[in-house]
Amino acid sequence: MDKLAIFDVDYTITRKETLMELFKYVISKDKKMIKFLPRAIFSGTMYGVGIYDERKVKEKFLKFIDKIEEKHLVDLVKSFYEDRLSKLLYKDALDMMKKLKHEGYKIFLISASPEFYLTELYAIKEVDLIIGTKFLFEEGKFARKMDGFNCKGEEKVKRLMEVIKTENIDVDFENSYMFSDSLSDKPLLDLVGKPYLINYKKKHEFEILKWN
Template sequence: MNQKFAIFDIDKTVIHTDSMFQFLKYGIRKYPATTPVILKVVLHSLLYKLRLLEAEKAKSAYFHAMRHLDDSDLKHFYETELKPAIFPDALKEMQLKKSEGYHVLLVTASPDAYMRYFAELPCVDAVIATKLSVRDGRFTSMIEGNNCKGEEKVNRIQQYLSEQRLAIDYDSSCAYSDSLSDLPMFRLVKHKYLINQKSAHGCEGLTWNK
């Protein structure tokens, strides 16, 4: 069934911060003994920039504290750090699109461990995120499968469409992101918006204030 979609990135698009850095700080505050992981984060980030380390392995350092946290901790992180960081304009746009009959889909490279809670917003139909492996009923810091970025976002969206038996109505659909790394996702829809960026590559610049 053809359906008009409104597809949103989350970090720096729906929220005004980077959730990975917020999670790193949250984990260190909650478990100060994990502070030395900052050195690992710096090293892994450098190796990634030098193309000596895969994104999946580089990102896992940010989630070091994940092994110490249960679902209530992850929900608390969402409620206290991420939900308050939602751009008011982004929330209004999602609510508007939902009221107009759009299927509102959030797609992010950040992990499902805490991004899944955005699906509790009444205006959000589903969240697609990078998957973390689970061990003994808890999320680990290790990424399962591929980092949900670039072309992988398209792969995951297509998988979701197949599972839901839906198809994107290209002419009526729209997508929002702060980064041109989401160009593959933008190609799925006719109306493309770069958040707090200048127009580029056929995308219209759209400014949201905190």
């Protein structure tokens, strides 16, 4: 049986929220993109008061790359990883991946963040699979439309189970790990025998690890 080591991404293996970092990176490359900041603030506010759901807030927020050609988006996220994202990774997270990979675990990253840039994390040689929120491309351009559901909570479990079924993986969940900074990942944390919260501020029944 295969043992999994599952990692959330934002604030679990990274110090910051990755989608906002992508936006800031785009602004650093083209100062005119600051024009999308009011939209980002408005979308966040609408989500905070419960008017926008997570699908709508992400689709609204991603206006700053709306209709970018796919080949240009590939170049953008590659440079984003090299220049910024790779520098946000917790050393303790990378060390844990190396340790568990050496012990025979499959390393999965499962996140609600957009998959179109999370796939750059395959540069971490220990990573076997990345699952994130999917977005559509139409006529070779980014369409700013979510493909399926936001990959959060129970949806993470559903997406994982789809991969397990498709790849015919026989998983030993009792001896598998899950690492997350948030209880929104409780469905995945409950699925494994070795759940851990990362840098969690309150006491909890799950063991808490401090990562830097």
